Amino acid sequence: MGQHARVGACGVSPRPRRSHASYDESDVRVRPGRGTRPRSKIRPAHSGAVPGMVVAVDRGRYTCVIGDDDQVVTAMTARELGRKAVVVGDRVGLVGDVSGGAGTLARIVRVHPRTSVLRRTADDDDDVERVIVANASHLVIVAAVADPEPRPRLIDRCLVAAFDSGMTPLLCVTKSDIGDPSELVGMYAPLDVPTVVTGAHDEQGIAQLRDALNGEISVLVGHSGVGKSTLVNALVPGSDRAIGAVNVVTGRGRHTSTSAVALRLPDGGWVIDTPGIRSFGLAHVDPSTFITAFADLAAETDECPRGCTHGAGEPECALDDAREAGRLDPARIDSFRRLLASRERQAGD
Numbered sequence: 506m507g508q509h510a511r512v513g514a515c516g517v518s519p520r521p522r523r524s525h526a527s528y529d530e531s532d533v534r535v536r537p538g539r540g541t542r543p544r545s546k547i548r549p550a551h552s553g554a555v556p557g558m559v560v561a562v563d564r565g566r567y568t569c570v571i572g573d574d575d576q577v578v579t580a581m582t583a584r585e586l587g588r589k590a591v592v593v594g595d596r597v598g599l600v601g602d603v604s605g606g607a608g609t610l611a612r613i614v615r616v617h618p619r620t621s622v623l624r625r626t627a628d629d630d631d632d633v634e635r636v637i638v639a640n641a642s643h644l645v646i647v648a649a650v651a652d653p654e655p656r657p658r659l660i661d662r663c664l665v666a667a668f669d670s671g672m673t674p675l676l677c678v679t680k681s682d683i684g685d686p687s688e689l690v691g692m693y694a695p696l697d698v699p700t701v702v703t704g705a706h707d708e709q710g711i712a713q714l715r716d717a718l719n720g721e722i723s724v725l726v727g728h729s730g731v732g733k734s735t736l737v738n739a740l741v742p743g744s745d746r747a748i749g750a751v752n753v754v755t756g757r758g759r760h761t762s763t764s765a766v767a768l769r770l771p772d773g774g775w776v777i778d779t780p781g782i783r784s785f786g787l788a789h790v791d792p793s794t795f796i797t798a799f800a801d802l803a804a805e806t807d808e809c810p811r812g813c814t815h816g817a818g819e820p821e822c823a824l825d826d827a828r829e830a831g832r833l834d835p836a837r838i839d840s841f842r843r844l845l846a847s848r849e850r851q852a853g854d
């Protein structure tokens with residue numbers, strides 16, 4: 506079984522709910538007909554639904570591509586899909602006018618089961634979780650060496666989200682032309698997370714990234730201004746993603762990308778650019794699984810007493826021994842424990 510088998514194993518959730526990873530025909534509510542007269546002519550149309558993929562979503566309008574030549578079709582969701590979110594990356598069935606002609610509107614009547622779901626909550630005590638992207642295999646966590654400053658705790662949160670969703674993480678450190686990437690790269694080296702360094706006029710870095718993403722469906726996430734759109738423009742010539750200047754005062758980008766967009770890579774696969782994020786809430790992830798995303802720390806926890814959460818208050822946690830022996834970077838333990846504490850506070854509220 507591949508990594509995708511982990512999808513849906515998102516652990517304890519604060520309220521019962523159905524897996525988002527299981528949309529299929531049986532989810533479509535069909536009212537029982539009164540008498541013998543068929544109430545709906547929708548069913549026969551479904552069998553002729555054209556397969557497509559959602560590449561952009563904007564205010565209830567879904568841009569989909571169909572066929573080998575990526576014919577672009579604008580669609581709305583059919584009423585029988587209910588309030589279910591349809592997101593970028595979803596594989597859908599379309600009926601109605603799928604010609605893609607100006608002013609035409611097709612209908613999405615089916616959302617195929619998802620192989621992965623990238624979710625976040627706005628912050629850790631927000632129980633409204635948003636599905637950002639469906640069916641992606643790789644999560645590219647983009648962080649700049651400087652301008653804006655790297656935020657390791659945001660990187661750690663994205664790593665947790667990657668493991669939770671069964672996506673393969675990749676760290677992309679950008680702007681190596683304006684700073685030394687070695688500290689950030691070194692910090693994540695013990696995790697064995699594939700890492701690529703890019704910078705202005707660095708053809709080699711982009712080539713490495715292109716190789717890593719070739720044939721895959723990859724999502725770029727990161728703080729606003731780290732250079733995601735710049736990467737997309739380099740990976741997909743002619744894609745023309747708007748690039749925003751980083752505000753020199755706040756170091757923040759101008760949030761030039763407003764929603765996720767999927768673009769086809771020239772040699773196969775897709776890259777999905779997402780708007781810059783400031784936080785990556787993990788209210789939907791079981792805190793006991795956080796350690797999985799900290800492989801460097803997890804390797805040291807064999808000697809922990811049974812039931813050790815590895816949190817700051819644990820009396821005999823092996824992470825403390827490893828720190829004292831100099832085997833672990835205190836900043837890494839700190840980052841993990843802060844993440845854990847942010848969730849414990851929530852649970853204690």
Ligand SMILES: Nc1nc2c(ncn2[C@@H]2O[C@H](COP(=O)(O)OP(=O)(O)OP(=O)(O)O)[C@@H](O)[C@H]2O)c(=O)[nH]1
Nearest residue numbers: 680704705730731732733734735749758760762781
């Ligand atoms: N020096 C340098 N500047 C870069 C590099 N990559 C991007 N930039 C600049 O950083 C700024 C932000 O780049 P974007 O690509 O818009 O960043 P983004 O991550 O897409 O930002 P949002 O759309 O807000 O999420 C722009 O001024 C880019 O020209 C790089 O490798 N080196």
Ligand SMILES: [Zn+2]
Nearest residue numbers: 809813815822
């Ligand atoms: Zn422990």
